[in-house]
Amino acid sequence: KAILFDLDGTIISSTKELHYLALNQALTELAPGMEITRYEHETLYDALSTGQKLDLLSERKGLPFGKHKIISDRKQKITWEMISTTKFDGVPRADMERLKKKYKLALCTNTIASTTALFMTKLDLEGIFDVILTNEDVKHKKPHGEIYTLAAQRLQVLPSECMVIEDSWHGIESGVAAGCNVFETKDYLDTIQIIEDL
Numbered sequence: 001k002a003i004l005f006d007l008d009g010t011i012i013s014s015t016k017e018l019h020y021l022a023l024n025q026a027l028t029e030l031a032p033g034m035e036i037t038r039y040e041h042e043t044l045y046d047a048l049s050t051g052q053k054l055d056l057l058s059e060r061k062g063l064p065f066g067k068h069k070i071i072s073d074r075k076q077k078i079t080w081e082m083i084s085t086t087k088f089d090g091v092p093r094a095d096m097e098r099l100k101k102k103y104k105l106a107l108c109t110n111t112i113a114s115t116t117a118l119f120m121t122k123l124d125l126e127g128i129f130d131v132i133l134t135n136e137d138v139k140h141k142k143p144h145g146e147i148y149t150l151a152a153q154r155l156q157v158l159p160s161e162c163m164v165i166e167d168s169w170h171g172i173e174s175g176v177a178a179g180c181n182v183f184e185t186k187d188y189l190d191t192i193q194i195i196e197d198l
Contacts, residue, residue, distance in 0.1 A: 001161040003099065003198075004151050004180065005129075007109035007116065008047070009167040010191055012090040012123060016046065018082050023053060026075040034063050047142065047168035049110045049135045050075055076112065083118055090123040090188050095195050097128070102198070106131040106151040110142050110170075131155055143170040145177030152178070165191060 008015050024035045034057055036045060044060075045053045050072050057063040063071075099105065106129055109116055113134045120126045131154045133147050140146040152159045164175030164182045175182035185191045 001157045002104040002106060002152065002155045002163070004106045004108050004148055004162050004164045004175070005191075006164075006166045006168070006171045007107060007111055007119060009187060010165055010171075010185055011096075011107075011125070011188055012119060013088050013188055014167075015083070015088070016041075018086065019050075019079065022078040022082060023050065023075050025078050026071050027057075030071050030074060031063055031067055034061055047110060047170040049112075049141050051135075052110075052141060076115070079115060080118070083115065083122070088119070088122055090125075091192055091195065093124045093128065095192060096125060099195055099198065100128060104131075104155045104157065105129045106133065106155055108133045108147045108151050108164075108174075110135045112136055143173035143177065145174050145179070148175050148178035148180050152180070165194060 005011050020036070020038070020041050027034045045056065048056070051068070054063060054068045054071060058065055096105070107116070111134055113136050116132065116134050131151055133151055135141050138146045138150060148162070148164055149159060152162050159179035160181070162180040164180040165185050166172045166175055166182060167185050167187065172182050172184055183194060185194060
C-alpha cells in the first residue's frame with residue numbers, strides 16, 4: 001500500500017562523498033586531528049546523521065562534546081554550499097508520478113529538513129511525497145526503526161503493508177526494525193529499475 005524511500009543514494013545520486021568532505025573540512029577547521037578516514041566513513045559512519053557521527057567521534061577519538069554544535073553548524077553550512085553548486089542525478093519525476101497513482105509515498109531520511117527541501121527542489125520532486133520525515137522528526141535516528149514506524153502511522157497503513165527502499169545497512173536495519181518489507185538498492189539507477197517493475 002505504501003513505498004517508503006530513503007534519500008541519499010536511493011532516489012538521488014550518492015552524496016556520501018559530499019558529506020564526507022564537508023564534515024572533514026569542518027573538523028579540520030575546528031577540531032584538527034579528528035578527521036575521519038575514508039575507510040572509517042564507509043565502515044562505521046555511513047548513513048549516520050551528523051550528530052550521530054560526532055557522538056561516535058567523541059566515543060572513539062575523544063572529540064569534546066562541547067564542540068559538537070559549532071562543528072555541526074559549520075558542516076551544514078559547507079554542505080549547503082556544496083549542494084547549491086552541484087548537479088545531481090536522480091529518479092525522474094515522471095517515474096515517481098506514475099508510482100504515486102498506485103501507492104502512498106513517503107521519504108524517510110537521516111538528512112536535516114532544510115537540506116532535504118533543497119534536494120527536493122533540485123530533483124524536481126516537490127509535492128510528490130505524501131509524507132516527508134527527516135532526522136529532525138524523530139528522537140531515535142536510523143538504524144532505529146522509529147522513522148519508518150512513524151511514516152506508516154502518518155500514511156495510515158501497517159508497517160507490514162510498506163515497502164522500504166534503502167541502500168545502506170543502517171537504513172536496511174531501520175526498515176527491518178520497523179517491521180516493513182525492505183528492498184536493498186545499489187543506487188538511484190537500481191531504484192528506477194525497481195520502480196519500473198512495480
